[in-house]
Amino acid sequence: NAGVTQTPKFQVLKTGQSMTLQCAQDMNHEYMSWYRQDPGMGLRLIHYSVGAGITDQGEVPNGYNVSRSTTEDFPLRLLSAAPSQTSVYFCASSTRESSYNSPLHFGNGTRLTVT
Amino acid sequence: AQSVAQPEDQVNVAEGNPLTVKCTYSVSGNPYLFWYVQYPNRGLQFLLKYITGDNLVKGSYGFEAEFNKSQTSFHLKKPSALVSDSALYFCAVRDGLGYSSASKIIFGSGTRLSIRP
Numbered sequence: 001n002a003g004v005t006q007t008p009k010f011q012v013l014k015t016g017q018s019m020t021l022q023c024a025q026d027m028n029h030e031y032m033s034w035y036r037q038d039p040g041m042g043l044r045l046i047h048y049s050v051g052a053g054i055t056d057q058g059e060v061p062n063g064y065n066v067s068r069s070t071t072e073d074f075p076l077r078l079l080s081a082a083p084s085q086t087s088v089y090f091c092a093s094s095t096r097e098s099s100y101n102s103p104l105h106f107g108n109g110t111r112l113t114v115t
Numbered sequence: 116a117q118s119v120a121q122p123e124d125q126v127n128v129a130e131g132n133p134l135t136v137k138c139t140y141s142v143s144g145n146p147y148l149f150w151y152v153q154y155p156n157r158g159l160q161f162l163l164k165y166i167t168g169d170n171l172v173k174g175s176y177g178f179e180a181e182f183n184k185s186q187t188s189f190h191l192k193k194p195s196a197l198v199s200d201s202a203l204y205f206c207a208v209r210d211g212l213g214y215s216s217a218s219k220i221i222f223g224s225g226t227r228l229s230i231r232p
Contacts, residue, residue: 004158033220040124042205042224043159058219090158101147101166101209104220106158 002026006091006107013081013114021076021110023091029105030096032074033058034066036087037109043090049074050096081114088112117142117210121223128196128230136191136226138206147209148189150180152202153225159205165189176200196230203227 007022025032033048035058045058049068063085065077074093078085088111092104118141128134140146148165163174165182173179180191191204206223 035222040224042121043222045219045221048219059221092159101149101164103149103161103164104151104159104207106151106160108156108158 004093004105004107006110011112017081019078023074024072025093029093032093034076035090038087083114086114117208117221119206119208119223121226123226125227130198130230130232131195134193134196136204138189140187140208142210144210149207150191151205154202198230198232201230
């Protein structure tokens with residue numbers, strides 16, 4: 001049972017480079033999201049999606065793009081990497097329940113360093 | 116907009132003693148509250164969630180959480196701490212006001228729990 005799979009696990013970029021962080025889930029979850037984790041700041045929501053073809057901005061969306069063409073995949077694109085984007089990135093998914101209390105399932109994270 | 120506060124960066128407890136990790140929240144609609152735990156180099160794992168009407172919620176690994184509507188708090192508790200409980204704990208809230216905003220799940224800054232033998 002794979003759950004939420006994130007690739008790569010580690011990545012080093014130079015300032016100005018672009019890249020895509022991959023996220024895939026095999027639980028048929030409608031809701032998917034991206035967070036970044038920085039020391040002392042907890043997890044901050046970057047973008048989220050409530051289903052294929054629908055995305056919305058979170059707390060810190062600048063510098064990141066997302067798309068949701070399938071239920072399974074939710075890639076996060078860094079358009080022009082900056083040192084401020086050095087962080088650990090987590091993808092998470094959940095079912096869409098009418099009571100809104102469905103817990104998130106997390107991937108193991110991608111550690112990104114921008115030099 | 117919803118928000119979550121975890122006022123303590125670190126909580127230190129002796130093994131066998133009770134522990135409390137504090138969380139307060141602010142939402143526009145009904146609160147949907149969660150606790151997660153993170154072990155080193157791993158993603159977050161779900162511990163428990165608030166269920167409407169239950170002021171004391173029981174979760175995984177012997178943890179429970181006390182919901183207090185008047186104080187807008189959802190503190191995590193355990194009657195007897197174990198060394199293996201040492202980890203980073205996050206409180207999270209999902210605003211129940213409408214489907215779009217309900218999909219935003221916001222996390223607190225985290226509390227590092229350290230249990231000494």
